[in-house]
Each structure stands twice: as structure tokens, then as C-alpha cells.
Amino acid sequence: DTGVSQNPRHKITKRGQNVTFRCDPISEHNRLYWYRQTLGQGPEFLTYFQNEAQLEKSRLLSDRFSAERPKGSFSTLEIQRTEQGDSAMYLCASSFQGISGSYNSPLHFGNGTRLTVT
Amino acid sequence: AQKITQTQPGMFVQEKEAVTLDCTYDTSDPSYGLFWYKQPSSGEMIFLIYQGSYDQQNATEGRYSLNFQKARKSANLVISASQLGDSAMYFCAMREGQRARQLTFGSGTQLTVLP
Numbered sequence: 001d002t003g004v005s006q007n008p009r010h011k012i013t014k015r016g017q018n019v020t021f022r023c024d025p026i027s028e029h030n031r032l033y034w035y036r037q038t039l040g041q042g043p044e045f046l047t048y049f050q051n052e053a054q055l056e057k058s059r060l061l062s063d064r065f066s067a068e069r070p071k072g073s074f075s076t077l078e079i080q081r082t083e084q085g086d087s088a089m090y091l092c093a094s095s096f097q098g099i100s101g102s103y104n105s106p107l108h109f110g111n112g113t114r115l116t117v118t
Numbered sequence: 119a120q121k122i123t124q125t126q127p128g129m130f131v132q133e134k135e136a137v138t139l140d141c142t143y144d145t146s147d148p149s150y151g152l153f154w155y156k157q158p159s160s161g162e163m164i165f166l167i168y169q170g171s172y173d174q175q176n177a178t179e180g181r182y183s184l185n186f187q188k189a190r191k192s193a194n195l196v197i198s199a200s201q202l203g204d205s206a207m208y209f210c211a212m213r214e215g216q217r218a219r220q221l222t223f224g225s226g227t228q229l230t231v232l233p
Contacts, residue, residue, distance in 0.1 A: 033220060042122075042209050042223030043163070056219060089161065104151050104170055107221055109163035 002026075004110035006092050012116045013082055020078045021113045025094030032075050033107060034067055035091040036060065043091055049075060050097070082117045089114050120144065122210050122224035129229050131200045138185070139195040139227045141210030150214045152193040153221060154184070157207040166208075169193055200231045 005024040013019050025032045030051050035043035046065070047057045051072040061067075064082075069075040079086055093107035123142045131137035143152065154166040169177045169184045177184040185194040197204055207228050211221040 040226075042211075042225050045220040045222065048220055091163065093163075104168055106153055106165040106168060107163075108165065109155075111160075111162045114161075 004092055004094055004108055006090075006110035006113050008113055009111065010114045010116075012118065015084060015117055016081055018078065018080045019082060019115065020076055021090055021092075021115075023075045023077070023092030023110060025074070025092070026108055027073075029094035029096045029108070030072070031095045031097050032069055033093040033095075034075070034077050035093065037089040037091055037112070038087075046077075079115075082115075084117045087115055087117045120224075121214075121222045122212055124210055124224035124227050126227045127225075129227055130232055131197075131229065132232050133202060134199055136196060136198045137200055137229065139197070139208050139210075139229065140192070141194055141224060142190070142192045143210070143212050144191065145212065145214050147214045150212055152184070152186070153211045153213070154182070154193075154195045155209045155211060155223075156204075157209065157226070159206070163209070167195070197229075202231050202233060205229060205231045 007022045011019055033048040034046040037043045045058050046061050047067050049069040052069050064080045067077045089112045091109055091112045093109045095105045095107050121144050150171045152169045156164045156166055167177050167179045167182045167184050169186045176186050181198045183196045207226045209223050209226045211223045213221050
């Protein structure tokens with residue numbers, strides 16, 4: 001079990017540039033989540049995938065943000081025309097959810113990508 | 119309304135003593151799960167313990183236990199025999215409903231263990 005892997009660990013970009021982050025979930029996990037965390041706050045939900053389908057998006061996910069999970073394995077989160085308010089830690093998590101549905105499966109988080117927009 | 123409320127921004131505890139971190143939640147769904155995570159300064163979120171709304175017993179995992187009071191909608195985390203390595207941010211989170219989607223997190227409690 002290699003855990004959830006996120007790349008890069010840190011990204012510094014200038015305002016207006018586009019950035020893309022990658023997440024590799026735990027291999028047998030069918031659900032993948034993206035969260036954003038600012039300093040001193042808890043993670044805020046952005047979006048999640050069940051296999052390759054994006055099933056839910058938070059209103060926090062403006063049209064500058066797009067996420068994909070093309071083959072139901074790794075996922076990418078792209079932010080276009082970055083703004084200083086996008087500076088945050090972006091966390092990816094994965095879990096396994098059976099057909100019957102279960103609310104007891106924990107999310108397993110990666111180490112995050114810290115984005116700084118200058 | 120806040121779904122998860124953690125009213126203690128910071129807590130201190132002496133090494134080897136027990137400490138309780140508070141968490142209250144708000145939901146009208148009878149089916150839900152409550153989770154606690156630890157986030158050290160290195161940043162990774164570590165799952166600690168889970169309690170289901172229908173569980174009759176309080177959850178325990180090693181030195182962690184959950185004081186679940188359903189009528190009060192509280193799910194406090196108890197850490198026994200605190201260690202210096204327990205110093206971290208602790209988050210309470212909830213997943214609501216049978217369809218079991220994302221976790222909603224509280225704002226966290228920064229725990230510092232004193233030698």
C-alpha cells in the first residue's frame with residue numbers, strides 16, 4: 001500500500017498563470033476527493049469522483065477550476081488564471097465505497113500540494 | 119449553520135495526562151458517521167477513529183476513544199496518556215446520509231503536549 005500520492009508538493013506561480021496538480025489514489029479505491037485547506041482552517045470539499053464520473057462539485061469550485069479522472073485512476077486538478085486567493089493547500093483523498101453504500105469508510109489523504117500565487 | 123463545531127482553537131496538556139477535544143455536530147439525518155483526523159505540522163491528514171450513528175458502544179482505538187453522546191450531538195475525542203508526538207491539529211468530521219458522500223470538517227483544535 002503506497003498511499004495517496006500528490007505532485008508537486010509545492011507550487012509557486014504568478015497571478016494569471018495556469019497550474020495543474022496530480023493525485024494518484026490508493027489503487028483499489030474507487031472514490032477520489034479534492035479538498036482545499038487554508039491556514040488554520042479545516043479542509044473544504046471541492047469535488048469528488050466515483051471511478052471516472054465526477055458526481056459532485058462544491059460551489060467553491062469556480063469555473064476557473066476543473067478536475068478530471070479520465071480512466072478512474074489518477075486525477076488532475078487545474079486552476080486557470082490563478083488569483084492570490086487561490087493560495088492554499090490542495091488535498092487529495094481516496095476511499096473505497098461498496099455498491100450498498102457505507103458511511104464508515106474513512107478518507108485517506110495525500111500530503112497535499114501547497115500553492116502560492118504571487 | 120455550522121455542521122461541525124470545534125470550540126477549542128488551542129489546548130495544552132501535560133505529557134502522560136489525558137485530554138478531551140470537543141466536537142459537536144448538526145444533522146437531521148439519522149444515518150451519519152463521525153471521524154477524527156490528526157494533522158501534524160508536516161501536513162498529512164491521519165485518520166484516527168470512527169463512530170457510526172447507530173453504534174451502541176463508544177469507539178476505541180488504542181489511546182484514542184470517542185465519547186459519543188447522541189442526544190447532545192457531541193463526539194468528543196479523548197486521548198489518554200498524552201505523548202509529545204500527539205502535538206498536532208485535530209479535526210472532527212462528519213459524513214451524512216446513506217448515500218455517503220464527502221466528509222465535512224470542523225475548524226480544528228491545536229493540541230500542544232508539554233514535557
